[in-house]
Amino acid sequence: MAFFCSIFFSFVFDALDGWCARKFNQVSTFGSVLDKVVDRISTGCLLVILSKYTGKVSHKDVKDSSNWLFKAYYGNRMFMAYCCVAVEVLYIVLFLLAENQTESLMDVLMRTAKQSLLISSILALSFFGCAIKQIVNVIQMKTAADLCVLYDIDKKQKP
Template identity: 50%
Template sequence: MPPVYLYIPNIIGYFRIIINFIAFAVCYSNKALFAILYFISFVLDGVDGWFARKFNQASTFGAVLDMVTDRVSTACLLALLSQFYRPGLVFLILLGLDITSHWFQMYSSFLSGKTSHKDVKHTGNWLLKLYYGYRPFMAFCCVSCEVLYIILFLFADDKSTSLLSVCGGILNQSPLIVLMFVSTLIGWAVKQVTNIIQMKTAANACVVYDLKRSK
């Protein structure tokens, strides 16, 4: 087995997959345990990156493993939420946007010869540069997004319920929960805007590549 499979960040990636399997296996029977396991997996997403930089163990395989794990786990959670809430289509649209945006970005980066999909220094959009260039901002948006989905999952009833009703109910909770909810909502909104910009920018890059190739 090539050593790259045994890089520390990649081993953490395998561990994240196992945690996610367990989390979704108990998501209906134990919501609290699901939330804890899912969040641990999400935190490890940042830990593996730190190990990759610390021990110079960044790899293409690791980057793909990391992105696939991120996208699949988020997609599964959004699919769950679409079953709990009305209209469920909202979460399916978010799922499609998340996957499409990152796939376009990954593929356009490959066409451009970049080593990472996070290399956006040549793009003209300031928000995209801020998102990928300033780690605390990116972390805020990503954490907000995942925590918001976890909050919605924990507050969901067993039966399909109105998304607006649940959001209104959350706003009637304790000030701490309200503050957390509003903060995550802001970060979530910024991330969705970033996803849309990323998708459009990456799509433009693919078109430019086609035009250059046709000449």
């Protein structure tokens, strides 16, 4: 239970930190990048800890998973690499295309769609890979939560 509460509060405080930064105009490029890096490190640490609960060597061990997307993602290194690179390419291309910091995502996408088929295609492919990666992240978190529950049930049943 302490583990679950720690993770929950970590997400809450991460969201609160971002909200406060925007509310009090304390936003910086460094802070934005640092937030993403810390999020990735936290997720990695969480996955390592949860994989130890199940006795697996890695969170990428999916041979007993029933989810086809999870198996496709971790079972094919090229597909996984495409999804990981797509996230970064999407961030970089959108950053380079934005004319200013206040331009909305939809404005950037609409302007780009009218100007360049090549860049629009790169964005579409990047968005697809990014979406797959985010779906896999949700599947991992759901699977990890289920495993934690099963671990706690098993622990309580043992005398």
